[in-house]
Amino acid sequence: MLFKNITILDEDFNVRENMYVGTFGSRIRLISDKEPEYAEKYGEVYDGKDRLLMPGFYNAHGHSPMALMRGYGENLTLQDWLETRIFPFEAKLDSNAVYWGTLLCMMESLRFGIVSTQDMYYFTSDMVRAVADSGAKNNISRSLTNFDGTPFEQMESVREMKDAVRNYHGAEEGRILIDASLHAEYTSDEQTARGLAAYAKEEGIRMHVHVSETKREHEECKGRRGGRTPVRYLADCGIFDVPATAAHCVWIEGEDYDILKEKGVTVATNPVSNLKLASGICDSAALLRAGIGLAVGTDSVASNNSLNFLEEIKTLALVGKIKAGDPTVITPRQALYAATRGGALAQGRTDCGLLAEGQKADLIVMDISQPNMHPVHDMVNNIVYSAAGSDVVLTMADGKVLYKDGEYATIDKEKTVFETEKAAKGILAQL
Amino acid sequence: MLFKNITILDEDFNVRENMYVGTFGSRIRLISDKEPEYAEKYGEVYDGKDRLLMPGFYNAHGHSPMALMRGYGENLTLQDWLETRIFPFEAKLDSNAVYWGTLLCMMESLRFGIVSTQDMYYFTSDMVRAVADSGAKNNISRSLTNFDGTPFEQMESVREMKDAVRNYHGAEEGRILIDASLHAEYTSDEQTARGLAAYAKEEGIRMHVHVSETKREHEECKGRRGGRTPVRYLADCGIFDVPATAAHCVWIEGEDYDILKEKGVTVATNPVSNLKLASGICDSAALLRAGIGLAVGTDSVASNNSLNFLEEIKTLALVGKIKAGDPTVITPRQALYAATRGGALAQGRTDCGLLAEGQKADLIVMDISQPNMHPVHDMVNNIVYSAAGSDVVLTMADGKVLYKDGEYATIDKEKTVFETEKAAKGILAQL
Numbered sequence: 001m002l003f004k005n006i007t008i009l010d011e012d013f014n015v016r017e018n019m020y021v022g023t024f025g026s027r028i029r030l031i032s033d034k035e036p037e038y039a040e041k042y043g044e045v046y047d048g049k050d051r052l053l054m055p056g057f058y059n060a061h062g063h064s065p066m067a068l069m070r071g072y073g074e075n076l077t078l079q080d081w082l083e084t085r086i087f088p089f090e091a092k093l094d095s096n097a098v099y100w101g102t103l104l105c106m107m108e109s110l111r112f113g114i115v116s117t118q119d120m121y122y123f124t125s126d127m128v129r130a131v132a133d134s135g136a137k138n139n140i141s142r143s144l145t146n147f148d149g150t151p152f153e154q155m156e157s158v159r160e161m162k163d164a165v166r167n168y169h170g171a172e173e174g175r176i177l178i179d180a181s182l183h184a185e186y187t188s189d190e191q192t193a194r195g196l197a198a199y200a201k202e203e204g205i206r207m208h209v210h211v212s213e214t215k216r217e218h219e220e221c222k223g224r225r226g227g228r229t230p231v232r233y234l235a236d237c238g239i240f241d242v243p244a245t246a247a248h249c250v251w252i253e254g255e256d257y258d259i260l261k262e263k264g265v266t267v268a269t270n271p272v273s274n275l276k277l278a279s280g281i282c283d284s285a286a287l288l289r290a291g292i293g294l295a296v297g298t299d300s301v302a303s304n305n306s307l308n309f310l311e312e313i314k315t316l317a318l319v320g321k322i323k324a325g326d327p328t329v330i331t332p333r334q335a336l337y338a339a340t341r342g343g344a345l346a347q348g349r350t351d352c353g354l355l356a357e358g359q360k361a362d363l364i365v366m367d368i369s370q371p372n373m374h375p376v377h378d379m380v381n382n383i384v385y386s387a388a389g390s391d392v393v394l395t396m397a398d399g400k401v402l403y404k405d406g407e408y409a410t411i412d413k414e415k416t417v418f419e420t421e422k423a424a425k426g427i428l429a430q431l
Numbered sequence: 432m433l434f435k436n437i438t439i440l441d442e443d444f445n446v447r448e449n450m451y452v453g454t455f456g457s458r459i460r461l462i463s464d465k466e467p468e469y470a471e472k473y474g475e476v477y478d479g480k481d482r483l484l485m486p487g488f489y490n491a492h493g494h495s496p497m498a499l500m501r502g503y504g505e506n507l508t509l510q511d512w513l514e515t516r517i518f519p520f521e522a523k524l525d526s527n528a529v530y531w532g533t534l535l536c537m538m539e540s541l542r543f544g545i546v547s548t549q550d551m552y553y554f555t556s557d558m559v560r561a562v563a564d565s566g567a568k569n570n571i572s573r574s575l576t577n578f579d580g581t582p583f584e585q586m587e588s589v590r591e592m593k594d595a596v597r598n599y600h601g602a603e604e605g606r607i608l609i610d611a612s613l614h615a616e617y618t619s620d621e622q623t624a625r626g627l628a629a630y631a632k633e634e635g636i637r638m639h640v641h642v643s644e645t646k647r648e649h650e651e652c653k654g655r656r657g658g659r660t661p662v663r664y665l666a667d668c669g670i671f672d673v674p675a676t677a678a679h680c681v682w683i684e685g686e687d688y689d690i691l692k693e694k695g696v697t698v699a700t701n702p703v704s705n706l707k708l709a710s711g712i713c714d715s716a717a718l719l720r721a722g723i724g725l726a727v728g729t730d731s732v733a734s735n736n737s738l739n740f741l742e743e744i745k746t747l748a749l750v751g752k753i754k755a756g757d758p759t760v761i762t763p764r765q766a767l768y769a770a771t772r773g774g775a776l777a778q779g780r781t782d783c784g785l786l787a788e789g790q791k792a793d794l795i796v797m798d799i800s801q802p803n804m805h806p807v808h809d810m811v812n813n814i815v816y817s818a819a820g821s822d823v824v825l826t827m828a829d830g831k832v833l834y835k836d837g838e839y840a841t842i843d844k845e846k847t848v849f850e851t852e853k854a855a856k857g858i859l860a861q862l
Contacts, residue, residue, distance in 0.1 A: 070805070070806060070808065070813065071808045071809045072809070073808075074762070074763060074816070075761075075763075076758065076759060077759060111801065111803065274753075275750060275752060275753045278752045278755070278756055278757055278758040306817040308803065311742055315749075318707055321706060321707060322705075327508060327509065327707065327709040328506045329506075330506075369848070371535055371538040371542060371847070371848065372543075374848045374851055375851055375852045377500070377855070382501065386732075388543075388819060388821045413800075416802070417802065424806040425806075
């Protein structure tokens with residue numbers, strides 16, 4: 001595709017007008033202020049009037065199939081929500097429901113400019129099918145929990161994980177990657193954590209884990225683990241000996257920052273979900289000051305309740321300021337970096353997340369003609385603070401247009417909505 | 432207009448499907464589950480497939496012309512922002528700039544479903560012109576500040592206010608109302624506050640005032656006013672002897688709640704702006720518990736930086752939970768009430784804000800076919816937590832369609848954007 005006369009956000013987040021950007025195959029091959037010779041080799045021409053081209057978004061923490069539970073159980077305490085709503089519903093999940101829930105999630109993701117997600121759940125192969133059908137990218141993981149001391153090698157979930165790594169890691173031309181995942185410190189015993197760490201290291205795959213989401217989890221860990229915080233304990237188990245994404249990190253403290261920095265862990269902050277469950281506010285400004293990698297996640301739709309990524313980015317900046325008590329922290333450029341390049345790196349996608357020649361063509365187009373995008377004193381400020389989620393009008397992954405002006409190239413919208421509703425209602429009927 | 436086979440949110444926020452809603456003149460005249468006889472008398476028929484009809488939004492606190500300063504000066508402390516950006520810019524404002532800035536703001540408001548705004552600024556007659564041209568509603572006020580002890584009756588701003596009340600209160604068939612406004616406790620002397628209170632009472636108009644937005648303002652007031660909080664001081668001056676809207680109320684305490692309750696003051700909370708300026712978080716749950724009227728405001732675009740009202744409503748619910756440390760507070764229905772009926776009442780528009788026969792036809796249509804709106808376990812949860820700002824596809828005030836599917840009936844979008852950009856750049860060139 002050749003984007004013509006378009007405003008772009010370049011790899012340094014500078015705004016440049018009247019540019020030409022050509023994609024060929026899965027990559028960005030041309031960025032120029034002049035119309036290229038042989039323009040036709042890039043295929044379809046996209047008129048860039050009133051449009052801005054920028055990197056797509058990388059959602060650093062999700063549980064896609066939980067889209068089935070959108071708005072199911074609100075205004076409950078975390079414990080009530082889990083015990084009376086989420087766990088009973090999840091107990092009735094099946095392959096069909098997970099497939100459609102994931103596909104709905106991919107559709108919503110594309111609408112809001114998310115090209116790739118770092119997902120943690122189960123029913124791995126059904127998630128793989130849905131992601132593959134959508135054309136989007138995903139680091140899928142089968143999260144491990146172990147409440148009964150089953151030896152690591154005998155866990156059913158470990159078998160599922162290993163099958164996924166063997167069958168799907170690098171599938172769909174690398175769009176699908178399989179990560180290792182420990183659900184959290186408090187949901188497994190130590191031999192599981194250590195077994196998984198060793199396995200991930202051996203396979204050379206990444207790690208995805210929940211860390212210090214709630215104060216209770218953080219404090220109880222210290223009681224259970226000889227005064228060690230979740231970060232310290234997980235580090236001791238080797239969980240951070242491979243490149244890792246630590247989701248939440250709301251209650252981390254002291255030495256935790258040093259460990260995360262030293263181990264090169266990326267923190268996936270989920271500001272909307274943390275507010276909604278009243279878990280607390282992640283101190284993103286402190287993470288940035290400490291030089292820790294920051295990425296942005298939506299968490300599941302069941303606790304968000306949307307995948308409106310521009311809303312998530314704005315909320316990241318807003319709550320970072322209130323947490324620090326300082327309006328000068330978390331600049332729009334920092335927030336945008338976390339949502340794009342920061343997220344791509346968290347997924348191990350080093351050739352993604354930048355609008356630069358040679359990078360994968362994971363791109364979005366924003367409609368900058370809307371009243372909320374004017375006047376333009378600083379386009380980056382407007383993108384982060386003023387754009388509406390659905391001002392995204394085109395989403396492309398690996399050079400393929402997956403979403404454009406309300407239409408999905410790979411997904412049957414009406415059928416997906418219908419099947420998801422049917423699956424959700426079918427589960428409710430069994431409760 | 433006859434909305435046909437449409438899902439509605441009725442006056443008790445119950446969801447009813449396949450309904451018929453007819454507007455005639457400026458009012459809702461029919462709500463029925465059966466197709467009416469003589470359907471043609473309602474005029475144009477709107478097909479309600481995949482659509483939800485609900486009351487429009489009432490923005491309880493704004494400064495519309497400040498749209499000119501969108502994204503101008505970010506990541507500054509409040510003091511730096513005001514002194515190096517806002518005040519110098521405002522010193523160069525003129526009628527033309529205010530007109531276009533206000534019109535841009537009305538356009539953005541309509542896009543996001545806001546039918547009426549409670550605005551506080553100056554250049555009153557230019558704001559009136561823009562609002563009148565847009566067809567939207569507005570409670571406009573000329574906010575008073577007095578730093579040099581000029582007697583109330585000799586203040587130029589008082590003359591402007593009185594002219595506005597005389598010329599415009601009730602204009603445009605009541606769509607435009609003029610409120611009295613004291614900017615804040617800390618920007619006027621006591622004779623100004625008392626003079627304004629007496630004037631508002633005499634004229635029978637409403638009051639709009641900033642209260643306890645920042646901790647500094649709140650604490651310094653106590654030092655200045657013999658230990659009295661801004662609420663206590665303003666009450667003593669008579670400011671709350673007419674129906675009043677108190678914007679922000681982030682730092683109110685103790686007896687303040689009793690005074691606001693006793694005086695029937697509505698609090699306009701501005702959650703996004705309060706986060707962005709790191710002012711703090713209004714305890715909306717405590718206000719609701721105390722039985723105080725709650726409405727939602729965007730504050731100015733310069734500190735928000737958008738009028739995405741669904742985002743504001745969601746943020747209200749989210750920060751209310753985190754402030755209380757309790758995810759069960761601020762139900763979606765409470766948030767939605769504050770944004771609709773609560774806001775209409777704050778503006779003295781008692782025949783607005785409800786989808787009920789006889790009420791003014793201030794209505795919006797939402798597209799509920801989008802992936803982020805499925806599955807539907809509870810439609811009200813989805814509206815508050817899952818809808819994107821621009822899922823609003825139609826906005827009607829007093830029975831007139833002002834916005835539909837990206838098109839504005841009363842406003843020339845391209846011209847307004849062009850003139851606003853030109854006016855903003857023209858001011859910058861003088862700085």
